[in-house]
Amino acid sequence: MARKQxxxxxxxxxxxxxxxxADIVVDVILYICVGLVALCSVVPMWHVLxxxxxxxxxxxxHVGLVLWPVGGFTLEGYGxxxxxxxxxxxxxNTIIYTIAFTVIGFLLSSVTGYALSRDTKLKKxxxxxxxxxxxxxxxxxxxxxxxxxxxxxxxPWALVIPGCTNSMYCIMMMNAFNSIPKEMYEASHxxxxxxxxxxxEITLPQAxxxxxxxxxxxxxxxxxxxxxxxxxxxxxxxxxxLQLVIRQITSENADFLNSSNPNYSRYLIQFAVIIAAIAPIxxxxxxxxxxxxxxxIQGGVKx
Amino acid sequence: xxxxxxLTGSARRSWKAEFRRDWVVYMLFLPIxxxxxxxxxxxxxxxxxxxxxxxxxxxxFHSPWVGFKHFIDLFTGExxxxxxxxxxxxxxxxxxxxFIAPIIFALMLSLINSKKFKRxxxxxxxxxxxxxxxxxxxxxxxFLAKDGPLTLLLTNIxxxxxxxxxxxxxxxxxxxxxTLMGIWQGVGWGSIMYVAAISQVSGDLHEAAAIDGATRxxxxxxxxxxxxxxxxxxxxxxxxxxxxxxxxxNILLLYMPSTYNVADTVFTYTYRQAFGGGATNxxxxxxxxxxxxxxxxxxLVGSNAISRKTAGSSxx
Numbered sequence: 169m170a171r172k173q174x175x176x177x178x179x180x181x182x183x184x185x186x187x188x189x190a191d192i193v194v195d196v197i198l199y200i201c202v203g204l205v206a207l208c209s210v211v212p213m214w215h216v217l218x219x220x221x222x223x224x225x226x227x228x229x230h231v232g233l234v235l236w237p238v239g240g241f242t243l244e245g246y247g248x249x250x251x252x253x254x255x256x257x258x259x260x261n262t263i264i265y266t267i268a269f270t271v272i273g274f275l276l277s278s279v280t281g282y283a284l285s286r287d288t289k290l291k292k293x294x295x296x297x298x299x300x301x302x303x304x305x306x307x308x309x310x311x312x313x314x315x316x317x318x319x320x321x322x323x324p325w326a327l328v329i330p331g332c333t334n335s336m337y338c339i340m341m342m343n344a345f346n347s348i349p350k351e352m353y354e355a356s357h358x359x360x361x362x363x364x365x366x367x368x369e370i371t372l373p374q375a376x377x378x379x380x381x382x383x384x385x386x387x388x389x390x391x392x393x394x395x396x397x398x399x400x401x402x403x404x405x406x407x408x409x410l411q412l413v414i415r416q417i418t419s420e421n422a423d424f425l426n427s428s429n430p431n432y433s434r435y436l437i438q439f440a441v442i443i444a445a446i447a448p449i450x451x452x453x454x455x456x457x458x459x460x461x462x463x464x465i466q467g468g469v470k471x
Numbered sequence: 472x473x474x475x476x477x478l479t480g481s482a483r484r485s486w487k488a489e490f491r492r493d494w495v496v497y498m499l500f501l502p503i504x505x506x507x508x509x510x511x512x513x514x515x516x517x518x519x520x521x522x523x524x525x526x527x528x529x530x531x532f533h534s535p536w537v538g539f540k541h542f543i544d545l546f547t548g549e550x551x552x553x554x555x556x557x558x559x560x561x562x563x564x565x566x567x568x569x570f571i572a573p574i575i576f577a578l579m580l581s582l583i584n585s586k587k588f589k590r591x592x593x594x595x596x597x598x599x600x601x602x603x604x605x606x607x608x609x610x611x612x613x614f615l616a617k618d619g620p621l622t623l624l625l626t627n628i629x630x631x632x633x634x635x636x637x638x639x640x641x642x643x644x645x646x647x648x649x650t651l652m653g654i655w656q657g658v659g660w661g662s663i664m665y666v667a668a669i670s671q672v673s674g675d676l677h678e679a680a681a682i683d684g685a686t687r688x689x690x691x692x693x694x695x696x697x698x699x700x701x702x703x704x705x706x707x708x709x710x711x712x713x714x715x716x717x718x719x720x721n722i723l724l725l726y727m728p729s730t731y732n733v734a735d736t737v738f739t740y741t742y743r744q745a746f747g748g749g750a751t752n753x754x755x756x757x758x759x760x761x762x763x764x765x766x767x768x769x770x771l772v773g774s775n776a777i778s779r780k781t782a783g784s785s786x787x
Contacts, residue, residue, distance in 0.1 A: 194688065199588070202579050206595035209659060212610050213598065215620070233620045276502055283499040287480040289489055290500050297507055304768045306514025307760030309745045309753050313520070314513045316527075330510050338503065363495040392603035395720055399746050411605045415724065418609035442606050449601050457594060464660070465667045 213446070220245045220439035224432030245440030248433055254405060255441055258413035262391060265327050265409055269390040273332030274383050278375070280333070281341020282367045298335035312399065324407060326400035328390075337382050344375035381463030384456050388449060410445050417441065521758040541758035550731075551740060551759065557646070558736040562714040564650040570710050572654045573661030574703060580662065581669045581695060582687060593666070596659025608724035611652055612637055637725055645733045649725070653718065664706070665699065672698040705778050712774030716767040737763045 211233070218234045219227055226239030249255050284291055305311075311330070312321075320326040348371050356366045372379070394411035401407040417438050481489055490497055521541055523534040545551040576596070583589045599607065614621040615636035625631040636648060672695055680690050719738035726734035735743075737759060744756035 188686075191687065194582075195584075198579055198582055202576075202583060202588075202592045205576060205658065206592040208655065209596045209599050212614065213602070216610065231618050232623055276506065279499050280503040283496050283503070286493070286496045288493060288496055288500075289481050289486060290497065291481075294500060294503065297512075298503075301507060301511040303771060304515065305511065305764055306517050307757060307764050308741055309757040309760055310514035310517030310520065311510065312745065313517055313753075314509065318509070329506075333503075333506070363493075363499070367499075388601060392601075392605075394603070394605050395723070402746070411603050414603075414609070415605045418605075418612070438609075442609075446602055446606060450598065453598070453601065454594075457597065461663055464663045 213450075216439050216442050220436070220443045222436070222439075224436035228432055228435050244433075245436040246444075248437045249440050249444060252437065254408070254413050255410070255417075255437075255444075257406060258408050258410040259444070261324075261407060262410040265324065266387050266390045268324075268328040269332050270383055270386045272328060273337070273386045274379065276333045277337040277341050277382055278372055278379060279367070280338040281343075281375070282345050282363075282371065284338065284342040285345035286363075295339070298338055302335045308399070315400065321400055322404055322407075323401075327396050327407075327409070331396070332386065337385075340378050340382065341375065344378035345371055348374050377459075378463075378466070380456075380459055381466075384460055385463070391449065410441075414438070414441055414445060518757060518761045518764075520754055521761045523754060525754040525757070527753075537754075541755050542762070544755065545758055545762070550735065551737075553732055554735045554737050554740040554759075557733060558715060558719065558738070560643075560646050561649055561719070561736065564646055565653055565718065566707075566710050566714045569650055569653050569657070570707060572658045574665055576658050577662040577665030577669060578691060578695065580666055582691065593659060593662075596662070598659070599656045600660035602656075604721050605724060607652070607656060608721055611648075612725065615648065638727070638729060640730045640733055642733060645726075645730060649722065649734075652721070664702075668699045668702050669695055704781060708774045708778040708781070712771040713767075715763070715770060 215234050218237055221237040221241050221243070222230075222234060222245075223237075223239030223242055224244065227234070230238045280294075284295060315321060315326050315330060318325075320329070352370065352374070353366060356370045361370065392411065394409065394415060397407070397409050397412045398415075417434070421435060421438055481493075484492070517531070520531060520534070522536060522538055523531070524537050524540075525531075525534045529535075580589055580593065583592075613619050616622065617633065617635045622633060622636060625636075626633045636644065639645065676694050676698075677690055680694055685693065715737075719736045722734055722736055722739050723742060726739065741756050741760045741763065744752045744759065
């Protein structure tokens with residue numbers, strides 16, 4: 169594939185096709201359309217970023233997109249984040265949940281992937297059982313009842329264990345372990361390594377191409393999730409992740425902006441907290457973009 | 472000693488011998504088995520509560536059995552039928568417009584010569600996919616509020632009535648907004664598969680066509696599209712299969728009691744009956760959830776079979 173692409177590039181560069189007027193028109197339209205899509209994708213975020221640097225009072229009376237800080241540049245909004253205990257608490261909760269969820273989910277997926285990749289009698293029935301869960305699920309309430317019976321409702325366990333792995337991740341890890349040469353397993357066996365050290369010390373590092381895709385998916389998914397928390401810890405605000413705090417702030421604002429004496433700082437803080445919530449992902453994005461892209465392509469091809 | 476069937480590896484040994492030989496691996500199966508049984512298989516049996524008047528005190532075994540009462544309630548009431556209508560409408564919009572958008576975007580990208588421009592545009596278009604649902608929904612709520620930027624744009628340029636668009640309970644408005652929101656979120660990320668498929672189309676074909684005088688647009692329609700068509704078909708079929716299963720959760724963040732008639736879906740109905748605050752009716756919610764699960768399973772299995780027959784490749 170790489171050779172083909174190189175070849176395609178080569179002839180595209182050497183091509184002596186003269187551009188007609190129609191070609192140029194097509195080009196212009198293309199660049200405008202693609203540029204517009206790209207622009208639309210980031211403008212809302214830019215609006216929030218600039219709003220977060222604005223002055224609360226002028227921001228409230230401002231109508232339309234905020235392309236530049238309104239009423240002078242200030243960091244007031246960010247200062248208020250640190251004074252708001254529910255936001256700080258939510259942020260810390262989200263970090264804890266994300267780490268716990270990702271570690272548990274990744275360990276479970278890789279251990280299962282390894283076990284499935286070995287020749288055992290359980291390989292077929294467990295694969296089958298995993299497939300069935302992809303097809304049919306009990307649904308929201310029966311799952312809630314099971315978690316309630318476990319005593320996890322109102323505790324962080326309900327947020328970090330359910331959904332930390334799924335059939336797809338297990339099977340993706342199985343494929344990763346299967347694609348490691350058989351000789352590697354034999355060699356480590358001859359050297360006296362048991363299954364556990366073969367798994368963690370020898371083969372897992374080689375399966376990390378797929379592993380890192382799963383880690384990224386788990387971490388981003390948990391960082392952005394809100395519904396698990398809305399179902400399992402709705403009344404325990406001390407356990408709320410950041411997304412639930414944001415949801416409350418923005419939905420309360422919608423009501424109280426209509427009141428006669430709105431509080432500017434609360435309007436401003438919502439922009440600052442949104443930026444604080446997406447900043448880690450956006451900043452890290454350039455580093456993991458390639459990996460995630462490859463993950464999508466592989467996942468689609470292997471299915 | 473010719474044997475009709477040669478057994479190899481684990482199948483040859485007895486369970487006991489196997490376990491003695493590889494007990495560590497068998498132990499490694501334990502966590503996933505516990506996880507699957509508790510969190511996936513127990514809930515599957517828990518669906519019997521859809522046939523009971525479930526109450527927490529009596530549990531599964533002692534709650535009164537009522538048979539299909541809840542299903543009859545669902546299908547004779549107005550709310551649930553409305554929810555089905557909205558689910559199907561939004562699902563169809565997303566399986567058509569929402570499906571084509573990333574393909575068009577990928578095709579446009581493939582026609583762009585500047586590698587740098589293409590890469591930058593791609594990176595920018597991925598961004599909405601990584602923004603949390605809560606944030607996306609609150610942004611759209613603000614942008615489409617009475618004096619939001621998008622509402623102003625629609626009013627001033629297209630002459631639409633100035634209004635809070637999410638409070639509009641006219642028929643296609645919410646459906647279209649929700650579909651467009653999904654496209655905004657997913658168009659860049661969804662195009663990755665197609666961009667990859669297009670880049671695998673043989674350069675020789677393009678070269679030969681170019682030498683014969685085919686323009687870029689001609690090559691797009693005569694070479695690129697036919698080459699990725701099987702893959703488009705497969706994705707389409709899979710898309711139909713999963714259309715009703717996922718992607719309705721954002722509605723919880725957008726709808727309000729006055730727009731239930733257009734925005735309520737089976738998923739949100741299920742959620743509201745159990746966790747929406749106010750009176751909870753677990754059994755009714757379980758019944759509605761079971762209905763959704765069964766329909767989704769049928770669609771998924773059906774579309775998978777079609778995909779296997781027509782495109783030669785399938786999800787499982």
